[in-house]
Amino acid sequence: MFDRLSDKLAAVFKKLKGRGILNEAQVNEALREVRLALLEADVHYKVTKAFIDRVRERAVGEEVLRSLTPAQQVIKIVHEELTQLLGGESPRLDLSGKPPVAVMLVGLQGSGKTTTAAKLARRLKSQGRQPYLVPADIQRPAAIEQLERLGGDIEVEVYPVTPGENPVDIAAGAMEAAYTAGFDTVILDTAGRLHIDAPLMAELKAIKEKVAPKEILLVADAMTGQDAVQVAQKFHDLLKLTGVILTKMEGDARGGAALSMREVTGKPIKFMGVGEKLDALEPFHPDRLASRILGMGDVITLIEKAQEAFDVEQVQALEKKLRRDSFTLEDFRDQLRQMKKLGSIEQLLNLIPGLSRAKAMRDLKPDDRELKRVEAMINSMTPKERQDYQIIGGSRRRRIAQGSGTTVQDVNRLLKNFAMTQKMIKQMTQAGKRGKPRFPMKFF
Ligand SMILES: Nc1nc2c(ncn2[C@@H]2O[C@H](COP(=O)(O)OP(=O)(O)OP(=O)(O)O)[C@@H](O)[C@H]2O)c(=O)[nH]1
Ligand SMILES: [Mg+2]
Numbered sequence: 001m002f003d004r005l006s007d008k009l010a011a012v013f014k015k016l017k018g019r020g021i022l023n024e025a026q027v028n029e030a031l032r033e034v035r036l037a038l039l040e041a042d043v044h045y046k047v048t049k050a051f052i053d054r055v056r057e058r059a060v061g062e063e064v065l066r067s068l069t070p071a072q073q074v075i076k077i078v079h080e081e082l083t084q085l086l087g088g089e090s091p092r093l094d095l096s097g098k099p100p101v102a103v104m105l106v107g108l109q110g111s112g113k114t115t116t117a118a119k120l121a122r123r124l125k126s127q128g129r130q131p132y133l134v135p136a137d138i139q140r141p142a143a144i145e146q147l148e149r150l151g152g153d154i155e156v157e158v159y160p161v162t163p164g165e166n167p168v169d170i171a172a173g174a175m176e177a178a179y180t181a182g183f184d185t186v187i188l189d190t191a192g193r194l195h196i197d198a199p200l201m202a203e204l205k206a207i208k209e210k211v212a213p214k215e216i217l218l219v220a221d222a223m224t225g226q227d228a229v230q231v232a233q234k235f236h237d238l239l240k241l242t243g244v245i246l247t248k249m250e251g252d253a254r255g256g257a258a259l260s261m262r263e264v265t266g267k268p269i270k271f272m273g274v275g276e277k278l279d280a281l282e283p284f285h286p287d288r289l290a291s292r293i294l295g296m297g298d299v300i301t302l303i304e305k306a307q308e309a310f311d312v313e314q315v316q317a318l319e320k321k322l323r324r325d326s327f328t329l330e331d332f333r334d335q336l337r338q339m340k341k342l343g344s345i346e347q348l349l350n351l352i353p354g355l356s357r358a359k360a361m362r363d364l365k366p367d368d369r370e371l372k373r374v375e376a377m378i379n380s381m382t383p384k385e386r387q388d389y390q391i392i393g394g395s396r397r398r399r400i401a402q403g404s405g406t407t408v409q410d411v412n413r414l415l416k417n418f419a420m421t422q423k424m425i426k427q428m429t430q431a432g433k434r435g436k437p438r439f440p441m442k443f444f
Contacts, residue, residue, distance in 0.1 A: 001274075002255040002293050008037035010295050013075050022070040024060045031056055034078065042225040042256025047085070047263045055081050079290050085259055086286035091243060091268035094214055099184035100132070100175060102211045106204055106239065107219035108231060109192035112247035112273055114143065116219050117189040118150035119273065119281035124185055125156060132183035134159040134174040136167040136207060139191040147189055154278055157183070167191065171207045188213065196231065201238050208239060215242045217270065220261075222246040222253035229257055232265045241265075247273035250280070255293070327422055329386040333378040336371055376404035377414050389415055 012033045019026060031052050038048045055077055058064070064073040095101045103120065105113045114137070121131040133151045135158065137143040144161055151158035159174040171188055178186045190207065193200045208216065218235050220228040232244055244261055246253075249272040261269055269284040378386060380403030385392050392400070397411045 001249055002041065003252065005037055005041040005255045006293055006295050009034065012037065013071065016074060017071040022065055024065065027059050027074060030074065041254040044226060044229065044260040044264055047260045051081060051085055075294065079294055082290035082293060083287045085263060086289055087262040087268045088286055090283060090285045091270045093270060095185060097214060100178035100186045101184065102175065102186045102188060102213035103215045103217065104188040104190065104207065104213040105217050105219050106190050106235060107192055109194050111192060111219045111221045113192060113219045114146050114150065114189050115276065116245055116247060116273060117147065117187045118154060119278050121156040121187055122154040122278050123281055125154065129185050130183045131156055131185045131187055132159060132174065132178045134170065134186055134188045135161060136170045136188050137191040138167060150278065167203055168206045168210050171211045175211050196234050204239055216240065217242065218244045220244055220246055220257065222249045222257045223251060225254060225256040226260065229260045229264050232261060232267065236265055236267060241267050243268050243270040245271045245273065250274040329378050329381065329389055329418060332418055332421065333375055336374060373406055373410060374414055377406055377411055380404040389418060
């Protein structure tokens with residue numbers, strides 16, 4: 001995400017840091033380079049200019065230049081202003097009021113509305129709400145099926161459209177149905193067009209008037225840069241948006257859309273889509289994204305991801321086992337499963353400060369096939385073997401290999417790795433007992 005912009009800014013600040021004491025001309029020179037980097041990332045030129053002016057005003061002050069760490073101060077100011085530019089506070093969805101509350105998703109064709117509707121439903125469901133998905137899109141024959149399939153994947157009910165129903169009737173009918181069935185959040189997926197046109201807008205307006213959605217969110221493709229901002233402006237003029245969801249942020253979106261959106265439209269970005277899978281939706285946190293852009297990493301998101309993936313009780317149980325020195329192959333398998341849930345290592349590396357620039361590390365993708373093989377081998381063991389791997393001799397190894405479709409060498413390797421892990425854990429927990437900070441065992 002925003003790799004080029006990050007690289008450019010890193011280079012500017014590296015030069016700045018190398019200088020020690022700074023004068024005004026040097027700060028101005030650095031800001032000129034920051035300006036170019038932003039323009040190249042497709043940030044709106046007016047937004048860029050206003051941003052640089054704000055940073056300059058603060059950065060060339062006496063206090064900064066005469067401080068002992070002027071470069072650090074300048075970076076801090078850029079971080080703060082970037083956070084402001086991205087919207088300052090982390091926005092929330094407003095779902096207050098008498099249920100069912102409607103959330104309406106609008107946007108151009110292919111921007112990700114239907115996928116985002118399902119992602120949002122999944123998220124709200126995990127927060128204890130009862131979402132209801134509504135396909136208010138009869139433009140594409142397959143649109144309804146697509147939402148039904150996605151709803152099936154996340155076990156969220158989808159409003160059954162009666163053939164011939166128009167989108168306004170669908171929206172109204174769905175609100176009724178939600179009320180009767182006790183769903184508290186109605187997520188309306190609407191039709192997209194290649195361009196904003198009058199019939200599309202009239203249809204969306206009619207839906208809005210009919211169901212009075214609490215949130216009207218524009219779903220915009222971050223890859224389209226400035227166009228996304230223009231589109232937002234137009235939708236806002238006609239519909240009065242309450243916020244924006246930027247999709248496809250994980251790719252090589254240059255950043256222009258995210259960085260210009262708030263300043264140009266005045267509307268907050270509430271979420272960002274970071275992949276095609278239904279769990280790839282992140283709340284938009286301006287300060288964290290600013291940190292990521294400046295290569296400072298995003299530790300908070302990392303911790304949240306870990307907490308989501310790791311079952312706290314399971315971790316506590318595991319910790320107890322480690323203390324008692326009884327970490328078995330079964331626990332090892334559980335750990336592997338949790339690792340799989342955590343997502344790709346590549347994604348995680350980007351969140352760790354200092355590591356985000358270590359490009360080489362990004363090739364370190366976890367090999368899903370290898371994880372599966374290991375799991376298969378452990379599954380092929382008897383409970384007794386899993387409790388005590390030392391009893392696994394030659395003939396047992398052959399049986400396990402056969403049962404799991406692997407080779408004896410694979411089994412040998414697994415047992416060797418496991419023995420090493422066990423030893424490592426022992427050292428770690430002993431260090432812990434002596435009062436040294438313990439290594440976060442979740443990540444071995
Ligand atoms: N990489 C990536 N792909 C996404 C993201 N969100 C959506 N997509 C993909 O974008 C494509 C279009 O998504 P849809 O949800 O069908 O878009 P839509 O706005 O409903 O499209 P129409 O209904 O035709 O207007 C699909 O292939 C999605 O998988 C995202 O955050 N990242
Ligand atoms: Mg759609």
